[in-house]
Amino acid sequence: MATAAIDAHDAHMGGEHPPTSTGLNNTKVAIWAFIGSECFFFASLISTYLIYRGRSPVGPFPHDVWKDPATGHVFKAILNIPVTSVSTFVLLMSSLAMVLAHSAVVRGDRRSSKIWLASTAILGATFLGFQAYEFTSFVHEGLTIHTNLFGSSFFILTGFHGAHVTAGVIWLVTLLFIDIKRGFTPDEAINVDVCALYWHFVDVVWIAIFTLVYLIK
């Protein structure tokens, strides 16, 4: 009876996947389990940053001016909130583009799916551009991964997040190429759905980082 119910369900849903014991798509279960494990990964990095926060004996510091007693050189507060606010907005808009891409694939609207997938990838790449600019300017201003505890924990945390965004952009570009080459049918929407879940997770991690690292003084 349960099998019949799942078969009927599957037929109703367009026969996207064979029946499973949970009635849920195994790929989607896997991506949610992966996202769950990623929560622990980023929690370890965020807690490391918070533990080291305010414990650097030497600057530059994130929100405060620091004068090097040896050289007399004055380092301004290193974080550039206006630039990071714009990059945060870009990442939020990429999430909007991602849901619209998924929605277009579900509707079978191939033109829109290509446009929104490309938009998401471009916005993700733009975010990475902002991060590259930020990292470069920090190095020029005297903050590297070796400088102090703030530099080490900051570059590790935001660097790993940037690596996740990079992986997401590569995934999006791959989906875009497939969409251009042969297109996704509504039955194949799960392929975009899984990528979308990963992308939104990267977005929510940045929401936490933006507040904890950039805004809280």
Next chain:
Amino acid sequence: MAADHSHATLPHDAEGNVSPPHHTHPDWGTYKWVALILTLITGLEVWIYYIPSFTRTNLFVPTLLILSAIKFTIVVMFYMHLKYDAKLFRALFVGPLTLAAFTIVGLLFLFGHLKINF
């Protein structure tokens, strides 16, 4: 959205036939409002950051944490469709997220960043 399989067992009608599941994922209008709300909250966070009289109060950090949590929840509920999807997905995300949050708070207590004064 028709692509999500959220029901292990489906409701049956009087004749024993399987009834279609009720998937009501958001449409463009909802996504648009969600994006607008997320943008406004982000703007509010940055605005608060530039009010010196407010940043010196004890309300500054809790306000930012609450605004951030609202944004986090909105993205997870609407963009990640957790509001509409199977309970298993919710458990797979909320369970580890809760444990991760407790780990962060526990470590902050352990290293003296948070204290309870008795």
